[in-house]
Amino acid sequence: MGKTSAFFIKTAVSLISRGKLSVLGGIMTSVLAPVLLICVVLDIRGTVDNPYFGFLIYLILGPLFVLGLILLIIGVFISRGKEDIGLFTFEYIEEQLTRPGRYTRIRRHILLSLIFTLSTLLLVTLVSYTGFHYTESTAFCGLTCHQVMGPAYATYQHSPHSRISCVECHIGKQSQWLTKAKFSGAKQIFAVLFDTYPRPIPQPITSLRPIRETCEECHRPEMFHGDKLYIKDRFLPDEHNTHVQTALLMKIGSGGYLGRKAQGIHWHVSEDHPVFYKYTDHAQEDVAEVWLQDGEREIRFSKASATEKLDTSQQGTIRKMDCMDCHNRPTHVFLSADEALDEKLVTGIIPREIPFIKRQALETITPHYASIDEALQKISRGLKEWYDANYPDLANQDKTLLDKAIAGVQQAYMENVFPEMNIDWDTYTDFIGHKNGSGCFRCHDGRHVSENGQTISNDCDSCHFILAENQPSPDVLSLLQQTFQHQRQP
Numbered sequence: 142m143g144k145t146s147a148f149f150i151k152t153a154v155s156l157i158s159r160g161k162l163s164v165l166g167g168i169m170t171s172v173l174a175p176v177l178l179i180c181v182v183l184d185i186r187g188t189v190d191n192p193y194f195g196f197l198i199y200l201i202l203g204p205l206f207v208l209g210l211i212l213l214i215i216g217v218f219i220s221r222g223k224e225d226i227g228l229f230t231f232e233y234i235e236e237q238l239t240r241p242g243r244y245t246r247i248r249r250h251i252l253l254s255l256i257f258t259l260s261t262l263l264l265v266t267l268v269s270y271t272g273f274h275y276t277e278s279t280a281f282c283g284l285t286c287h288q289v290m291g292p293a294y295a296t297y298q299h300s301p302h303s304r305i306s307c308v309e310c311h312i313g314k315q316s317q318w319l320t321k322a323k324f325s326g327a328k329q330i331f332a333v334l335f336d337t338y339p340r341p342i343p344q345p346i347t348s349l350r351p352i353r354e355t356c357e358e359c360h361r362p363e364m365f366h367g368d369k370l371y372i373k374d375r376f377l378p379d380e381h382n383t384h385v386q387t388a389l390l391m392k393i394g395s396g397g398y399l400g401r402k403a404q405g406i407h408w409h410v411s412e413d414h415p416v417f418y419k420y421t422d423h424a425q426e427d428v429a430e431v432w433l434q435d436g437e438r439e440i441r442f443s444k445a446s447a448t449e450k451l452d453t454s455q456q457g458t459i460r461k462m463d464c465m466d467c468h469n470r471p472t473h474v475f476l477s478a479d480e481a482l483d484e485k486l487v488t489g490i491i492p493r494e495i496p497f498i499k500r501q502a503l504e505t506i507t508p509h510y511a512s513i514d515e516a517l518q519k520i521s522r523g524l525k526e527w528y529d530a531n532y533p534d535l536a537n538q539d540k541t542l543l544d545k546a547i548a549g550v551q552q553a554y555m556e557n558v559f560p561e562m563n564i565d566w567d568t569y570t571d572f573i574g575h576k577n578g579s580g581c582f583r584c585h586d587g588r589h590v591s592e593n594g595q596t597i598s599n600d601c602d603s604c605h606f607i608l609a610e611n612q613p614s615p616d617v618l619s620l621l622q623q624t625f626q627h628q629r630q631p
């Protein structure tokens with residue numbers, strides 16, 4: 142037995158040491174194989190809690206191991222001396238097999254390469270399998286191409302979906318989309334390597350699989366019903382940063398279920414009366430025509446004035462309405478400067494007691510900056526200078542208060558603006574409401590008219606009741622509180 146293994150090692154060494162290439166390949170594979178095996182086991186057991194660990198294993202060590210293997214194979218089989226080539230000709234093998242003495246030797250050769258091949262195959266299979274799962278992980282998607290995915294990852298992390306992996310929305314389980322995603326993923330890696338990717342990544346993205354399948358794995362809007370109270374906290378740009386509230390009773394509605402009629406906002410979701418529309422720009426904001434298919438009946442609403450109505454030759458792309466026409470930003474929510482600051486003020490990250498902080502913060506946060514560093518510096522300097530000049534007492538009395546405010550304003554900036562990807566305030570439009578006439582108002586603008594004069598409604602009460610709009614302590618909320626306290630008293 143000892144003799145056999147000594148022979149194996151001798152043969153292996155002699156084979157490998159014939160060329161520099163194969164020596165290099167041999168060293169690489171034999172050093173990397175045990176390291177890779179240990180790392181993969183650690184990764185499977187989840188021992189190492191560092192998001193870059195997977196990157197090290199599957200995008201550095203793994204490919205290096207494969208490179209070593211390739212060098213080894215090239216070295217052993219291809220770049221050999223002329224006389225050795227004979228080793229692989231048919232005559233040579235025939236000679237080996239017919240000469241009795243040689244037969245045992247060739248058998249050992251075969252055994253050796255079999256063991257080597259099998260163990261390599263095992264390792265490669267293991268690494269590819271776990272590596273495949275790694276490419277499905279949030280760490281891979283969010284961190285590998287740090288700059289490209291930075292904005293998507295940052296916004297994802299403080300969204301309601303931050304516990305759902307990227308692939309659950311972007312790829313899903315069906316093999317058809319999986320293959321598509323891996324191909325487009327490989328293409329994207331090249332785009333990153335050669336720095337040809339678009340900045341910002343244009344909206345809407347085209348690679349999402351049918352969105353209803355995706356969202357409806359967890360949500361069932363046909364079952365939503367009733368109205369829901371939405372309260373929005375805002376701060377006015379005055380000396381006291383006055384806290385005001387907007388209260389909306391949102392008609393969430395449902396797509397109809399078990400004989401119930403579809404109604405309210407999620408009426409659009411029902412398959413009984415699909416809504417189609419034709420848009421003429423890339424952002425899908427310019428809606429030329431909308432039609433509603435209700436059984437046999439079809440109602441067409443057209444934006445054009447009555448005389449040029451229904452010019453069907455007009456260019457455009459047709460789309461069936463789905464969740465994305467309202468929830469296009471379910472996870473990558475980029476706030477406006479106003480909203481971002483209000484959020485920091487309501488949570489106390491920016492102290493409200495500093496006079497004019499909303500107004501001054503807005504002033505320093507909204508200009509266009511070329512880089513994050515520049516932005517952070519100018520925000521800090523801008524605020525310090527203004528408060529030094531106008532509220533010197535504040536700067537002298539309590540330095541920490543102003544420092545806290547500056548840090549909060551910088552945070553609001555960094556969570557929503559990404560200069561290196563050309564993402565500024567309001568780069569991405571959210572369709573959920575009707576900011577700047579977009580979103581719902583793409584169709585509900587009162588200008589889409591059917592042939593018999595019916596319009597898609599823009600009556601303020603059709604989607605929500607406005608219970609209060611930017612009011613300090615609105616009556617309706619006080620009333621609700623009083624009623625609640627009253628009921629709790631014995």
Ligand code: HEC
Pocket residue numbers: 279282283289290293294297302305306307308309310311342343344345346347349468469470471472473569
């Ligand atoms: C709840 C589902 C969901 C999850 C989870 C999710 N995304 Fe998205 N993502 C979307 C949707 C929907 C869009 C399309 C927006 C559009 O086309 O207007 C999108 C768009 C993007 C874009 C294009 C840029 C943009 O903001 O429109 C990138 C990049 C992206 N996602 C990366 C990620 C990464 C990385 C993760 C995980 C860290 C992730 N996504 C998790 C739903 C999701």
Ligand code: HEC
Pocket residue numbers: 301302305309310352355356357358359360464468471
């Ligand atoms: C894997 C399950 C899952 C998938 C897929 C998913 N969601 Fe969600 N979604 C959730 C959970 C869980 C919550 C509740 C989070 C919470 O309340 O903190 C949620 C919350 C929401 C909310 C309420 C957000 C809020 O501010 O209260 C909306 C709207 C929403 N999802 C839309 C979508 C859309 C649109 C899609 C498809 C692009 C989608 N979701 C895909 C699980 C999912």
Ligand code: HEC
Pocket residue numbers: 353356357360361362365369391393406407409410462463464465466467468573
């Ligand atoms: C016509 C626009 C529209 C369509 C289409 C639409 N939604 Fe909504 N959805 C809304 C609005 C508006 C709200 C409430 C406001 C908000 O969430 O900011 C809402 C709320 C929700 C909520 C939170 C419900 C709650 O009770 O808090 C979920 C989850 C949701 N939608 C999922 C979906 C899914 C999944 C689809 C696709 C099958 C879909 N929606 C289609 C407009 C729409």
Ligand code: HEC
Pocket residue numbers: 392403404405406408409416417418428431432433462466467572573574580581582583584585595596597598603604
């Ligand atoms: C692509 C066009 C389009 C968009 C975008 C759109 N809608 Fe509609 N919506 C329609 C059409 C068409 C009708 C049916 C009008 C009719 O029957 O008069 C409708 C009807 C409604 C209704 C009445 C449903 C009922 O019970 O009869 C509500 C509420 C509504 N939409 C809310 C919204 C909200 C909220 C948004 C944005 C989040 C939105 N819609 C975005 C096309 C659209």
Ligand code: HEC
Pocket residue numbers: 373387389573574575581582585598599600601602603604605607610
């Ligand atoms: C087609 C449906 C629809 C119509 C019509 C509509 N709204 Fe809205 N509106 C919405 C939705 C959806 C939101 C919630 C967006 C969100 O979740 O942030 C909203 C939000 C608002 C807000 C709160 C904005 C904020 O974030 O502070 C105000 C104020 C408002 N609407 C006023 C109006 C007024 C005034 C009208 C009439 C001219 C009107 N809306 C018509 C759907 C509609």
